Amino acid sequence: MFSxxxxxxxxxxxxxxxxxxxxxxxxxxxxxxxxxxxxxNKIPKIQRINVYQDLAPGQIKVGVHFCSLNYTDxxxxxxxxxxxxxxxxxxxxxxxxxxxxxxxxxxxxxxDKVVALRSHLxxxxxxxxxxxLDEYDCFLLNDxxxxxxxxxxxxxxxxxxxxxxxxxxxxxxxxxxxxGPGGLGLGAIEVASSVYCAKVIALCxxxxxxxxxxxxxxxxxxxxxxxxxxxxxxxKNALNGQKVKCxxxxxxxxxxxxLQDFVDPENGCLLTVYPLFDQQKFGETVPDFGVKEKDRVExxxxxxxxxxxxxxxxxxxxxxxFEDRDFYREIIEETLNLYSEELISAHVSQVFTLKQLEAAVxxxxxxxxxxxxxxxxxxxxxxxxxxxxxxxxxxxxx
Numbered sequence: 001m002f003s004x005x006x007x008x009x010x011x012x013x014x015x016x017x018x019x020x021x022x023x024x025x026x027x028x029x030x031x032x033x034x035x036x037x038x039x040x041n042k043i044p045k046i047q048r049i050n051v052y053q054d055l056a057p058g059q060i061k062v063g064v065h066f067c068s069l070n071y072t073d074x075x076x077x078x079x080x081x082x083x084x085x086x087x088x089x090x091x092x093x094x095x096x097x098x099x100x101x102x103x104x105x106x107x108x109x110x111x112d113k114v115v116a117l118r119s120h121l122x123x124x125x126x127x128x129x130x131x132x133l134d135e136y137d138c139f140l141l142n143d144x145x146x147x148x149x150x151x152x153x154x155x156x157x158x159x160x161x162x163x164x165x166x167x168x169x170x171x172x173x174x175x176x177x178x179x180g181p182g183g184l185g186l187g188a189i190e191v192a193s194s195v196y197c198a199k200v201i202a203l204c205x206x207x208x209x210x211x212x213x214x215x216x217x218x219x220x221x222x223x224x225x226x227x228x229x230x231x232x233x234x235x236k237n238a239l240n241g242q243k244v245k246c247x248x249x250x251x252x253x254x255x256x257x258x259l260q261d262f263v264d265p266e267n268g269c270l271l272t273v274y275p276l277f278d279q280q281k282f283g284e285t286v287p288d289f290g291v292k293e294k295d296r297v298e299x300x301x302x303x304x305x306x307x308x309x310x311x312x313x314x315x316x317x318x319x320x321x322f323e324d325r326d327f328y329r330e331i332i333e334e335t336l337n338l339y340s341e342e343l344i345s346a347h348v349s350q351v352f353t354l355k356q357l358e359a360a361v362x363x364x365x366x367x368x369x370x371x372x373x374x375x376x377x378x379x380x381x382x383x384x385x386x387x388x389x390x391x392x393x394x395x396x397x398x
Contacts (some may be wrong), residue, residue, distance in 0.1 A: 034127065041079060062093075062116060072120045077082060115149040178305055224255075
């Protein structure tokens with residue numbers, strides 16, 4: 001049985017060879033720019049890499065135009081994950097196929113527009129003008145712009161996976177979504193409300209994101225900055241004794257210790273999609289939320305359930321790439337179709353150039369984003385009318 005490490009080895013190896021060629025004195029026909037992380041807690045340096053032209057069977061070379069900068073990417077830069085250096089970050093990106101290796105099974109051809117999704121633990125990411133990767137990590141685009149495509153697979157695809165396989169959400173079910181500064185929570189709110197016609201109550205981190213979340217279908221919202229006691233009272237009043245089908249956590253899981261009070265003990269589920277979720281650490285640490293026992297809802301039914309740490313399901317979309325590749329691809333292809341049918345949308349909070357990577361990282365750290373943050377790696381024909389280095393949400397469509 002192959003391990004995940006073995007499955008990633010060919011792609012990771014080619015990416016590493018690309019990086020190591022930076023130090024070679026051999027001059028090839030051309031070079032491309034890449035953001036290379038060589039030290040944690042530092043901004044990746046933009047370097048020129050000699051073009052690597054040898055593709056293994058089943059690999060394709062993509063010219064990257066837009067790459068999402070997710071909160072997970074920022075945390076990876078800080079060294080919270082045990083990943084090898086040097087590395088090119090960026091797990092979600094869109095561009096055009098430049099070259100196709102022999103033995104391709106998916107019929108990609110040069111010039112095709114594609115969106116790619118890779119594990120955040122894998123090097124050879126999208127913060128580079130060129131990327132060599134397995135064709136099964138790429139998805140063909142039809143009428144979707146490269147800018148919008150770079151936003152959709154991770155957040156919305158994860159929600160599609162969660163609500164179709166792990167929660168089986170139905171119309172008029174109630175969902176509590178704990179949303180952070182990125183796209184995971186926003187994607188869940190859109191999918192739950194627009195696709196499944198569920199009632200969404202959203203807990204968000206800032207008032208600015210609260211406005212956007214209400215626009216995208218949340219029935220009620222409250223900011224976590226109000227404090228847990230007020231958030232708890234808000235949910236207690238909003239639900240009026242009713243229980244929810246699901247709590248969907250996109251920020252790290254801490255609040256689930258408290259908010260499990262509101263989940264249907266028989267048919268409800270606790271889901272976290274936070275990529276860096278540590279189940280063992282979660283079970284060992286119970287914060288003091290400051291909510292008085294007399295103010296809490298009836299919890300007798302919870303006493304007969306297993307410990308919450310064993311009831312939480314951690315969902316990692318990319319892991320299904322290896323567990324059930326066909327199902328994984330169906331999820332992302334269906335997500336792209338939902339965009340084409342205008343059931344979901346792509347929200348760009350701000351676009352930065354590759355040279356502005358440090359500013360983009362700070363933008364996320366300071367929770368200024370109300371949607372996805374994009375890095376414009378290279379210009380496309382779609383962008384020929386815009387010359388500014390950054391664009392806000394109102395300017396997202398060229």
